[in-house]
Amino acid sequence: MAVRSNIVGIDSPEALEKALRAAYYLADEGLATAAYLGLALGKPLLLEGAPGVGKTEAAKAIAAVLGRRLIRLQCYEGIDASAALYEWNYPRQMLAIRQAGDESIDIYGEAFLIERPMLAALRAPDSTVLLIDEIDRADQEFEAFLLEFLSDFQISIPERGTVRAAERPVVVLTSNRTRDLHEALRRRCVYHWIDYPTAEREARIIMMRASSVAEATARAVVAAVERLRREPLSKAPGIAEAVDWAEAATLLNKGGARWPDAFKRSIGVALKDEEDLHFISPRLDAMLAEATA
């Protein structure tokens, strides 16, 4: 197995962790190790975890660390090759055929090719990071197709021939695990399960992302959010919601609202589901009192 030397200046998980921190992403040891190994072994990195734990953010931070452009492919049910790889510009081809008259014309030339994320990543493997987001939403057929793509990084376009990557592109896949992925896909990747951060880490993330937030506020939000994540909610607050909540409450507090009232008035930033709000409201006061104690 060839080990790549093109991750300049990053020779250990710790070095990567530090570089990610400089890109405003706090990774724990497990994630830093998995990401480092993925880069070094030239394997795709597969990140699984609940919504809102920072999977997509991790991909963005990795791209920032490598100084590359992030190409994002958002998966959805029914996504197929024409949305992921390439598509022909049919109206333009039609027009060209009409205009050509008796001349011969190559209607499968570059001008008629619409590049989609996977093809773009293949053509510029050293300056891009390909993020395949929420792969669990795509269907089995797409997963099989993806597996093929990830094993040899080439695409064959029937009308034009094969496009092969000059080197292995950096690929990050994320999944919310709404269904079990194929074993083979997990095997092909370096895998990491991202959990919610520890209270300590989450408080640091909040303060790093929202500089106006005081430490006490961040800690109170983390305590409250941890409590909320244990409740049967349809959409538990993720890290982004925790950051927004801390920021919103700080803003209200500066405008004259007292603690814990400022948290209560800005709860809509953390819980975005009407039912969840309704379910929590009788217990919210006690929860906030506990969190701000």
Place this chain on the structure above:
Amino acid sequence: MNTEPRLPRAARVFVSFVALLRANNFAVAPEQTTAFLTAIELLGPRDLEDIRQAALATLAPPPERRAAFDRLFDLHFRGSEAVERADDGEDDETVRLQEEGRGDEEPLLSDDANESGLTAARTEALVERRFAQLSTTDALRRLTREAPRRLPRRRGHRRMRTRRGPFADLRRTLRDSVRSDGEILRLGHMKRRQRPRKMLLLIDVSGSMKSRTEENMKLAHALVQAAPNVEVFTFGTRLTRVTRPLRLKRREQALNAAAHLVSDWDGGTRIGDALQAFLAVPRFGGYARGAAVVIVSDGLERGEPDALRDAVAKLSRRAWRVSWLTPLATGPAFRPQTEALIAIERFVDDLVDGGSSASIVAHILALGRRRAA
């Protein structure tokens, strides 16, 4: 004949760890072993934690078996003595319902004891169950035979070529038109392909359902075998996802693997809590979205029906259709008597007979002909 190259001494301990994993039903491909060894080399491990991280990243144990993986790791590298059974079902496929009011004795139900004289226990009795001598009934055979054709379907998002359809197939139309100098003589059409709809089967395995449990598990196995996207959970005093073991082809093997995972057979019932727990795990809740949900339970529950009502209401808003199959409903004149069933009646699309395999199979096979209410 042994033609394998000899492993360097240092690598043996890692390769034998992979062998240990395989012996405990972890699938590890050869390329993963290679990646594992390279990763260790890359990390120049300073301590065991580095090796654990390398193992996790490259050998990719499924999250729900992480605890078992860690135990095996400790056993192998630390030689820890206190290793339990490799897989005891206490992982994230099992949700243990929060204990409430244990210790203080519940007052016995008096006035609203249900008509069949059955009562639901609240205590948790953890037992293991073995399935042996499984007979195949006609109902089971019917399910296996007809399920692929008759289960509910929905329109997918992938398109297929047809002679007529709502979408134009531009790629084919263009190719055809090249032959006629760019004249479009025939427009290619596409339509959305049909896909099997998700199914979610929630089976009550508590004491009051004891006589039906084995048959219900057999039906669940047949359904998982016959259709591509069926999810199965059991509930009693816990909630357990048993889809994975039921994917094993051989029935006896599959049911015993499931039995191994479920630890609350024939115990108490806390349906409301179980459904709440189900909805609280985001990826479980996702299984219900747009799905045909079938709950097989007598609805005999102690305590407040509020939790149950809220959970079923939420489930019904998320699902395509919710059917509640109860052994207590034995005819068209059936009116729910238990508090729980009265509470949920408004929110389910069907409240029908679930007392025999034949009736359950008939209902499941009829689902495809119905529209969501």
